[in-house]
Amino acid sequence: MNTTPEHNERIAQMTFSSVYPLYLAKVERKGRTREELHQVITWLTGFDDTTLYHLMDEKVTFATFFERVQLNPKAQLITGTICGYKIEAIENSLTKQVRYLDKLVDELAKGRKMEKILRA
Numbered sequence: 753m754n755t756t757p758e759h760n761e762r763i764a765q766m767t768f769s770s771v772y773p774l775y776l777a778k779v780e781r782k783g784r785t786r787e788e789l790h791q792v793i794t795w796l797t798g799f800d801d802t803t804l805y806h807l808m809d810e811k812v813t814f815a816t817f818f819e820r821v822q823l824n825p826k827a828q829l830i831t832g833t834i835c836g837y838k839i840e841a842i843e844n845s846l847t848k849q850v851r852y853l854d855k856l857v858d859e860l861a862k863g864r865k866m867e868k869i870l871r872a
Contacts, residue, residue, distance in 0.1 A: 754843075755844055759847070764813060765813050765814075766813065766814050767813055768808060768812055768817045769808040769809075772804075772808060775857045776789055778858075778861045779857065782860075782861040784863075788866065793853070795824055795856075795870050796824050796856060797817075797821045797824075798821065799820075807820075814846065818846055823849065826870075827852050830856065832855060834851050834855045834858060839851050
């Protein structure tokens with residue numbers, strides 16, 4: 753399944769602050785913690801808690817969020833399907849980065865061990 757330009761633009765314009773509560777609710781429903789969620793986000797992005805909260809207060813879009821990221825070099829090891837898309841087949845770099853984050857949150861919620869999630 754290929755992403756469309758419209759799909760990519762919709763993702764780019766979504767705000768991180770609108771999606772974060774959904775990530776948090778998903779992992780907490782499955783018995784994981786905010787701290788674990790932040791550990792996963794920090795691993796991928798390099799952002800600490802203060803920066804994450806600042807970005808949410810700014811209501812930055814995913815486009816801006818990922819412009820500021822120093823993506824973990826091991827992020828390319830994140831593979832599989834998320835939301836019906838094979839991550840490794842996504843050509844748009846922003847969409848791929850957002851799907852990396854989605855996949856990590858999904859793995860956390862499914863109870864995967866942290867060292868596996870963080871590709872250690």
